[in-house]
Amino acid sequence: MRMKKYALAAAALGLVYFSSCRTEDTILPPTVTPVDTPSVPTSIIGFYLLNEGNMGSNKASLDYYDYTSGLYKQNIYAEANPTAVKELGDVGNDIRVYGSKVYAVINVSNRLEIMDVATAKRVKTVEILNCRYVTFANGKAYISSYAGPVELDPNAPIGKVIELDTATLNITREVIVGYQPEEMAIVGNNLYVANSGGYRFPNYDSTVSVVDLASFKEIKKINVAINLHRLKADNRGNLYVSSRGDYYTKPSRLFKIDTKTNTVVKQIDFSVSNLAIAGDTAYLYGTEFNYNTGKTTIAFNMLDLKTDQLLNKNFITDGTDKGVKMPYGIAINPITKEIFLTDAKDYVSPGTLYCFGADGVKKWSVTTGDIPAHFAFVYGVK
């Protein structure tokens, strides 16, 4: 009997000891890294970087770079919003600043997260199933969503675009577009939506939907190429839309649409994973995977938008690109022409953000969250 008591006492002791090891989970504070010398900023005072986080990990996170202090703050959302259940959420797919607010599209969490641009504090969340991208015009936000009505094709419901009033932050209208709509751009009175049809492979969608903003009706489908993704407007009324291809025989390509005629006017023979437009130049990169060699090849390029000629030169000029495993997000500071490029690496580890001068020479780099991807520049009075 005494032995048993000892045994129980030993067990209890062990238990008490181990039980004392477990501390309460805490909200992680931001990691602040000085990356550049403090400077007097241009009208762009900083930018947000949205890290996607791998699906199911709930590791979408928000970073902020402040030009004035030269400080990079990684993971600012959780501390700014300690009561937000399970933080920012799962797969941050897009971010934009409009007015005094910043809008983040959190794909798997099915929500549009609306925050104060100065503090990143939550103003409101709006539930939008399988939401993808956001764009703005005339006081309205437009959010693309895969989750349209199911009547048409139960195997892959047609997509839609939702209109949200940025004053009331309420949904006002919605319009059915193509299958699995991705990026959007607004030129004049029209909203252009790149439809991928990614859920319907091999029967991909291949159209850009043209939506009249006044009636909020789809007025035309422009046939482009299969599996469309990126869609950027230049300042001449042209759109550049990328096709992902089918990953097998049809390669990824870039197409130019003239919005005066709403027709495809040019194909650019370069595999485009992502692009950013600044002035008359598009900065492109493409990744291709060879199943036989197991190697991913990465190519960088630039496109002259006046002539639509590929410049066949890398916008990174100091060789830094050789250390980039998986280029993912790209943005150009429209004023300084600084180039921001992210490396998502293996998608399940912290990434890297590189800042290059307009000359393509690296200025600084910093560790980000998982899958650094989407940028939103902040203007003015922060």
Place this chain on the structure above:
Amino acid sequence: MQFIEHLRSLEKALLFVCLLVVIPTMQIFAQQVDTATTKQLKGVSILGARADRYISPPQSLQGATLQRLNTYSVADALRFFSGIQIKDYGGIGGLKTVNVRSMGTNHVGVFYDGIQLGNAQNGQVDLGRFSLDYMDIVSLYNGQKSNILQTAKDYSSASSIYLYTKKPSFEGKEKVHVAGTFRTGSFGLLNPSLIYQHKINDQVSASLSAEYTYADGEYKFRYKKKEGYDTTAIRKNGDITARRVEGGFNGMMKGGEWSAKFYYYDSDRGLPGFVVAGVFGHVDRQMDRNFFVQSTFKKDITKKYSLLLSGKYASDYVRYIAPDTALLRVDNKYYEKQSYFSIAQKYSILPNWDVALSTDYQYNSMESTMRDFAYPTRNTVLIAASTAAYWNRFKIQANALTTIVDETVKIKTASPPKREVTPAVFLQYQPTHYKDFYLRAFYKRIFRMPTFNDLYYTEIGNSYLKPEYATQYNVGLTYNKKYEKGIINEVGFEADAYYNEVTDKIVAMPTVSQFRWSMMNLGFVKIHGVDMKGYTELQVAKSLTVSARAVYTFQLAQDFSDPKDTYYKDQILYIPKHSGSLILQASYKQWDFNYSYIYTGERYNAKANIRANYVQPWYTSDISVSRKFRTGMLDWMASFQVNNIFNQYYDVVLNYPMPGTNVKATIRVGF
């Protein structure tokens, strides 16, 4: 900060070691469970084959110890072994796979009544679906079962789990045993089961076991941050309905034994999925149907020559449905078939020197309704040549395994043929004339084949994959002593130190986008580990027996894949440096008490060992009490169990919350 955490973990390790050292001085010591229960197996008849000799002892839980643990499944029982980590997605229907010594689930072979359970599709056996109701012994062998009259498959994994169902045994004039069990409790559990055993004659007996499991799978979980959010919700879509029927015949003959059995299982379950912001529920479902028939025949044909024949046919079906209209709709069916035959022969050249040759042939095929499915078939031939010998106090077992794999596919490219030869050597040395203490060592090099999913899964598979190799070096000691008189029935202590390497590890790597991954031979992991276990059984009084079993595991499992990675040399995900368990059991007259404790130390949920990926330790305490009684002819047993008594909320796998306190009641009646 990290330094402090490191210190803290060292401190913890020390304490655990102290517990193990202090306990023996208090004469509450440790077990090598298999020997503890040999007492119960003494009544083996003169019929049957010669007993097997093992150089490397297994970790086992069996008989009464296993029943008193009263866990839901085999996976839950395996948590009490050293060197093991269970990946548990939570709930009764949740996937539970084991990882032994950090080499990965695919390196673990699982054997059911002597023949390997196959899963050519993903190489993983869900141990959550094997109930303990019909189970007699659960054993884990590191390296391999170092017997030599065994199938070539027994040599073919880095470590193996053996599940043995209850064999009928009859005393005196007994002809029939019937036992019915009913369990209920948390998660809406309704779990009746029946065992029927029939003695046909002195040589042959038949048995049948049937079980039905229903659970709504609902439980409360909580996510809380200090000075932040605190949310409690109910886990949904974790329901399960499962049926199991199995049975067969066991026969004895002069110098031999045979068995023939069938097994059928089907289930329909919800997949509760991950919990992330905004998504607290999923609608995905999975249906399974598993069927197999198998037979073994083992006989000492002459004094020197023994034969073991084994055969199996298995047919498996899985359907996975993701009907969420807002997401990619999936409805895939997978059909897998396996035929298997093995001849193993042993010849004794000298009384202390045996040689053996095992030849296995296996055919696997897989079909699916998936688009662009490859329809792979695989022909595997395994040839193991082995020898065992002993001189004085020294024992050796050594083998070479040749593996020949050829595959065909209907579309795309088949994986190139594979020819691999892999060795293993096991040594045992008894340094003194005391038989209680001996030293052992083993070396083993083995590989796991890429699975059909690795090779051919539409858009992800890579048919150019090479096998993934695991190399193990192990040294260990065993001390075990039994006493006829006095308060101590038995004490035992075992310790092993090991170094493992996993090379050409098959990992998923992204290709052109987040939605395009491919499998590649890119990983390289080095594992340094220590396993310790101790056991004692005490006869405190005539009617009071107390036993204790403690286990500790240390593992440094580092990622050496690429020096350029920021996480180079970091601990691989989900592997704690420190883990351990404790089982205390007491039997007093008709009463049985069980206390079990599991500790899993801090770990990381991703490759980078950074704070954002840090996962808190978790530890649970379970208690149960049961009582036996008799009314007329009937034997009754009633038990009540409370699991996770301190209601700790934790995740084993990120965003898959585990249940807090839960209860279970069991009643069994039989004759």
